[in-house]
Amino acid sequence: MYWMVATSLKTELEAANLHPTPWPHVATLANYEGLFGESLPFALFFANTVGTCLATAVVAVVIATPAAYALSRARFRLRGAIAYGVLLFRMLPLVVLLAPLYLLLLDARLLDTRVGLVVGFTTFGLPFAIWMMKSFIDAVPIEVEEAARVDGYPRLQILMKVVAPLILPGLLTTGTFVFMEAWNNLIYPLTFVTTLERQTLPAALVLTFTGQFKTDWGGMMAAATLTTLPLMIAFFTVQRSIVRGLTSGALAGA
Amino acid sequence: MARISIRHVEKRYDDVVALSDCNLEIGDHEFIVLVGPSGSGKTTLLRIIAGLEHVSGGELHFDDVPVGDVDVADRDIAMVFQNYGLYPHMSVYDNMAFGLRRRKLPSAQIDENVRRTARMLDIESLLARRPRQLSGGQRQRVALGRAIVRDPAVFLLDEPLSNLDAHLRVQMRAEILKVHRAVAATAVYVTHDQIEALTMGDRIAVMHDGRIHQVGTPAELYDAPIDRFVASFIGTPAMGFVDCRVAGSASAVELVADATRIRVSPKQAEALARAGGDRITVGIRPERLSMIAEAETERIDVAVRGSVEVVEMLGAELYVHLSTAGGSLTARVPREQHVKVGETVTFGANARDLHLFDHATGTALK
DSSP states (O other), rough: OOHHHHHHHHHHHHHHHOOOOOOOSSSSOOOHHHHSSSSSOHHHHHHHHHHHHHHHHHHHHHHHHHHHHHHHHHTTTTHHHHHHHHHHHHOOOGGGGGHHHHHHHHHHTTSSSHHHHHHHHHHHHHHHHHHHHHHHHSSOOOOHHHHHHTTTTTHHHIIIIIIIHHHHHHHHHHHHHHHHHHHHEEEHHHHHHSSGGGGGGGHHHHHBBSSSBEEEEBHHHHHHHHHHHHHHHHHHHHHHHHHHHTTTTGGGOO | OEEEEEEEEEEEEHHHHHHHHEEEEEEEOEEEEEEETTTHHHHHHHHHHHHOOSSSEEEEEEETOTTSSSSSSSSSEOOOOOOOOOOTTSHHHHHHHHHHHHTTHHHHHHHHHHHHHHHHHHOOGGTTSSGGSOOHHHHHHHHHHHTEEEOOOOHHHHHHSTSSOHHHHHHHHHHHHHHHHOOOOEEEEEEEEEHHHHHHHHHEEEEEEEEEEEEEOOHHHHHHSBBHHHHSSSSOOEEEEEEEEEOOOSSSSSEEETTTTEEEOOOHHHHHHHOOHHHHHHHEEEGGOOOOOGGGGGGGSSEEEEEEEEEEEEESSEEEEEOOSEEEEEEEEESSSOOOOOOEEEEEEOOGGGGEEEETTTTTOO
């Protein structure tokens, strides 16, 4: 982490030195200026990434919550099988889904679009989100829900008015994890997106900074710093609610 | 206001039978208590009345209308849960108003109802608080308030006092009865505590192993238990039992177990003759036994000899646990009586205070 930040502040010559210096002799912001300069649409990459990852987090949580609720509360025959089936998807390596997803997106004319990327990210984030949400819903005392049923509320409203507020820390935590995972996903954007202007940051880093004859280490590290920063901010903001979310059983009325 | 009629209700979970052939008629505005040890099916029956569980067999009627297919929301019931089941994210006020809002009452009316109920339960000052900021007794009141604020036809309570300390429990018992008198609802109250049942119920249904053993007023259950289970479950300290042999002539039947001799009344002798068999279980309530001198044994109907196992001191009186040849008995004696552990003593009783049970089936002889 330190190395990344330190290198990003070095001049091109110092960054490429065979005997690396522990701190920059001459600190410069030139690498950062370069990012926002005319040559590379860094701000656009940044917006692409934030947009697609945020959309993925929201879509995943919105789909996962009712699914997790059903798996947690409803009693039906194949419940266990479905729950573990969902988990099984999670165990597949990322690349196994690559080819089928590519063909699906091709058919849906969503290749090389940001929407297509969200679909790709979501397929991989969803199983995890469902399992995580399920554990949060499991922790809500069933009596609280039964009280709402006695009070006359139908299931969907109980989910929205009683369960959702109680698992809010869980929703945030799950959303953040999905967000971070999508952010770090390199192979999907590299495969599904061909136009550089629609590319996400991690993929763009790879595509633009590693050249055939020369690698701009300083510039790459500057970009990497800016790529990591939002992730860290996201993590530290929800850190407290992650802890709270994991102990949300303590919210019980009893 | 509603009459509840439970007819041949059964409940099975896969292979496990939770309830079998339960029958119970609950009158309008009655306060009925379902009592039994844990696992007896009392909570399951309550949840069936609530609509939170479906029956596997039999029928449930409210005012002669079958409600088997009626959803919880449409049964006009309110329920107090064992762990209260308060909404943790809402204030006390919102907890109470939540059900009223669903019914789309005007907010002025909701406000009036909530405040009136809060006044009645003395929780007005807590309305802005969250459940986690309340003590156990206060949560209990809020749970009660949430149930009665809706003015339901049926009021269901599932062991509502089990999480409170002994002192608070006695206080809330009176409170709940006061509330029941103030509202028009029929109340079904589940507890494993027979003292709660005796002190609160207009009538009591004693349950065991998924069956209703006996339904009756507290006095009926205490004076005429239908079988050995009800006899031992109702009353503290519990009724003692002695297994005896039937002996003597037809005109003077005696029950014998080693040094224990019992002369039964003519009515009891008839019952014994009808039942047949030569073994019988005799039940005697602790307060019916009194210590007698050896010389008196011939004059009295019932003379039980045994050795003192344990003496419990309860302030005004002593509980003397006695081991006899046929079984163990407990006697309640005044504190002045001198009883030492290990000594052999004789207790006497009247024949009319005996409860006779079939030795094999445990049912009371009539």
